[in-house]
Amino acid sequence: MDAILIQILNGLDKGGAYALIALGLTLTFGTLGVVNFAHGALFMLGAFCAVLFNKLLTFSTKVKDESITFFDAYKEQPYLELWFGDLGTTIIDYSVPLSILFAIPVMLLIGVIMERGLIKHFYKREHADQILVTFGLAIVIQEIIRHFFGANPIPMPPPEIVSGSAPLGAMLGLNENLVYPWWRLIYLAFSLLIIGAVFAFLKFTTFGMVVRAGMADRETVELLGINVQKRFTIVFGIATVVAGLAGVMYAPILPPDYHMGMDFLVLSFVVVVVGGMGSLGGAVLAGFMLGLLQSFASMNEVKSILPGIDQIIIYLVAVVILLVRPRGLMGREGVFED
Amino acid sequence: MFKKILASNPLIMLIFSAVVLSAPIWLAPFGANYPDLLQKFAIFGIFAVGYNILFGLTGYLSFGHATFLGIGSYTAVWSFKLLTMNILPAIVLAMIVSGLFAVVIGYLSLRRSGIYFSILTLAFAQMAYSLAYSVLTPITNGETGLQVSQQDPRVLDAMAGIAVTDGIPSTNLFGALIKSQGGYYGFYVAAVLLIIAFYISLKIFRSPFGMKLRAIKSNQTRMKYTGFNTKPYLLTAFVISGMYAGLAGGLLASIDPLAGAERMQWTASGEVVLMTILGGVGTLIGPLLGTTLIKYFENIFSALNDSELHSMFSFMPEGLQNIMVTVVSPFVGEGWHLTLGLVFMIVVIFLPGGIMQGLTHLFNFVKRLVGLGGSNKVIDNMAANDTPNNTLNKHKGEA
Numbered sequence: 210m211d212a213i214l215i216q217i218l219n220g221l222d223k224g225g226a227y228a229l230i231a232l233g234l235t236l237t238f239g240t241l242g243v244v245n246f247a248h249g250a251l252f253m254l255g256a257f258c259a260v261l262f263n264k265l266l267t268f269s270t271k272v273k274d275e276s277i278t279f280f281d282a283y284k285e286q287p288y289l290e291l292w293f294g295d296l297g298t299t300i301i302d303y304s305v306p307l308s309i310l311f312a313i314p315v316m317l318l319i320g321v322i323m324e325r326g327l328i329k330h331f332y333k334r335e336h337a338d339q340i341l342v343t344f345g346l347a348i349v350i351q352e353i354i355r356h357f358f359g360a361n362p363i364p365m366p367p368p369e370i371v372s373g374s375a376p377l378g379a380m381l382g383l384n385e386n387l388v389y390p391w392w393r394l395i396y397l398a399f400s401l402l403i404i405g406a407v408f409a410f411l412k413f414t415t416f417g418m419v420v421r422a423g424m425a426d427r428e429t430v431e432l433l434g435i436n437v438q439k440r441f442t443i444v445f446g447i448a449t450v451v452a453g454l455a456g457v458m459y460a461p462i463l464p465p466d467y468h469m470g471m472d473f474l475v476l477s478f479v480v481v482v483v484g485g486m487g488s489l490g491g492a493v494l495a496g497f498m499l500g501l502l503q504s505f506a507s508m509n510e511v512k513s514i515l516p517g518i519d520q521i522i523i524y525l526v527a528v529v530i531l532l533v534r535p536r537g538l539m540g541r542e543g544v545f546e547d
Numbered sequence: 548m549f550k551k552i553l554a555s556n557p558l559i560m561l562i563f564s565a566v567v568l569s570a571p572i573w574l575a576p577f578g579a580n581y582p583d584l585l586q587k588f589a590i591f592g593i594f595a596v597g598y599n600i601l602f603g604l605t606g607y608l609s610f611g612h613a614t615f616l617g618i619g620s621y622t623a624v625w626s627f628k629l630l631t632m633n634i635l636p637a638i639v640l641a642m643i644v645s646g647l648f649a650v651v652i653g654y655l656s657l658r659r660s661g662i663y664f665s666i667l668t669l670a671f672a673q674m675a676y677s678l679a680y681s682v683l684t685p686i687t688n689g690e691t692g693l694q695v696s697q698q699d700p701r702v703l704d705a706m707a708g709i710a711v712t713d714g715i716p717s718t719n720l721f722g723a724l725i726k727s728q729g730g731y732y733g734f735y736v737a738a739v740l741l742i743i744a745f746y747i748s749l750k751i752f753r754s755p756f757g758m759k760l761r762a763i764k765s766n767q768t769r770m771k772y773t774g775f776n777t778k779p780y781l782l783t784a785f786v787i788s789g790m791y792a793g794l795a796g797g798l799l800a801s802i803d804p805l806a807g808a809e810r811m812q813w814t815a816s817g818e819v820v821l822m823t824i825l826g827g828v829g830t831l832i833g834p835l836l837g838t839t840l841i842k843y844f845e846n847i848f849s850a851l852n853d854s855e856l857h858s859m860f861s862f863m864p865e866g867l868q869n870i871m872v873t874v875v876s877p878f879v880g881e882g883w884h885l886t887l888g889l890v891f892m893i894v895v896i897f898l899p900g901g902i903m904q905g906l907t908h909l910f911n912f913v914k915r916l917v918g919l920g921g922s923n924k925v926i927d928n929m930a931a932n933d934t935p936n937n938t939l940n941k942h943k944g945e946a
Contacts (some may be wrong), residue, residue: 244662330896336662337608341824342895344817348888356877356885475673475813482666517682524670524677531667532658 211378211387216504222393224500225400229455230473231480231492232407233448239424239487240441243328244336246343249474250350251316251449255456256465257354258315260363262308266301303368305461312457313450320449324442347470355467362464367392392461399458403451404493410447411489420444424487479527485540495538499523556753560746567738571731579843582730587842589737590798593744595822595834597791600748601784602820603829604760608665610816611652611672615645615789617679617811619796621686624693624806631703632695632716634725634736634801638794645793646786653785657778660767672813679808692807718801725801733802740798744791745835751787752831760784821891827903836902841887848886851879 230252237245267287274282289297300307327346331339366372371391378387411417423430423437431437456465463469480499484491505511507519530537552558566573570588574580598612619641626637656667679687687693695715718725725733751757762770763777770777800806809815818841826837856872856879863871878886898904 352885
């Protein structure tokens, strides 16, 4: 029972990350019709927003170490601590959640520049060309990050207060020994929040309505005198922000390195395909479903029956879905069903 | 008439063979005539030529071809372990086994087209890669990589009475060691195979089969409506290119009897896509050109470091020199992939036909410049006769 609960949480947690990345990918595809192989790189950029923000906050100077009295010793101390004292220390401690505020404008800017500068020239080109150019872009982004931050993973600690584990068993009246890392629970809640926000935005605002109308029938909306292109560019920016935020919050779970985008890219494409190309609900559903499947497949009981299943379960599901039901779980009939 | 002779198969093959076999001589001024690099040119050339048969002719973008390269390598090393250190059976087996895998993966993947095909091949590649690292460790030896050792059975060698006396045995071709002649022997083996591979590719390009593949690329729906079953042709192309990849993998293992799973990673598949696109997808020579350029510059650029850059720009005044080094250094050494990515993006954006398209543009431009002087007049005079045939010629001259 406990083991299963843990696996469910693990799965939902992983699923949250998959769903967030796949959501952005689907938004791009559904609106602009562009297959973006650089989306994983955007996720990675988000994680490095957290790293950069942390670096900025801990910008240090040398001060005299008062605790050592025998001789003149110096230590590095961040300016923030010098200026604000304890408040500064607290701000640095909360650098990861705070970097969300930093990441939103940065990622939005990157997204809009990328769309206006590159993607817009590829609307009319073949999907293969789109894949190739964004693949090239992903390599470029990745190498730029490596140039500035090095090749090694950079550990990003979560805030002190949530760095431990939540006594889940005690809270739910189950086994006392049942614990789960706080940050992972926060990540799950965060991903649900973002997914909810994106859906609410598309469902309940005029902007969202126009976007949905544009996704369904772009020509008609344009004939009504609405500038669909401008809105789609903003949607691309939003997709970038979603990927970036997924990356920011993932930094304490997986220390960011320049290569993490490529690893998540393939997975998120698989998620999109399983959910159905261009279906937002499908992407979220498939994200959580595949996350759960993967975490159950990595249980020892399952692995002893089918060795290696945990490594390939996601791809296996994707292959079966693609061959049996090419439009995915929730894809609309006729959209990309070839 | 002259053009016809120039484009005939025997002449192309003659020129091609001469160029490939004399590579150690004419590459010497570029500092690229050492065996390691030459072998890479030839082997990845085979890989790219094969990939081009699928992607160039049919337009199906596979992101999983490194899988077949990896399978070829593993098969070859197993052949070295179990049968003989002779590379001939190893290479043949590598092609057969990777061909078999290509039949299965191709049959399933080709049921979809476009981006779905790409993702299916990607999924299969990732599966193969993950399995090679985890469950299949008894076969692949996991992260360490598969190696030959002195204790291996080597049934055929044992029957022939060849015994390994000391250390790790070396690969050979009927007794002649692959690494003899300072490695040039290995290059010539690879070069001969490249020439054969190129000849087959040339034949395919100019056969009705190749024509059908191109027709599928330009409009598959129309092909289907005319009652033409495209699947067997696509599968054949997929399997052929998979076998090319297996051959390349087998050769890699023949030169250095070691196989690791990192050869199968999907970014490795991306590399062959880069090579093919950069040179010119769908052209005969393009993929080879792309391979040679990428491998050559990879070799040069990744070896450069700051002190060498300083000596390169030493003719400049001190300040300017420092600025130049700061500007250039992110793009060399470790940053070589950045340069590659940028060049690749530029090619995809501005020159979708790759270097070959650029050369064609250049050639036409020069022809027009030269043509203004002499040859056009002849055509104009002929056109004055006003026969339909000559009018056609005139238009050709103008175009």
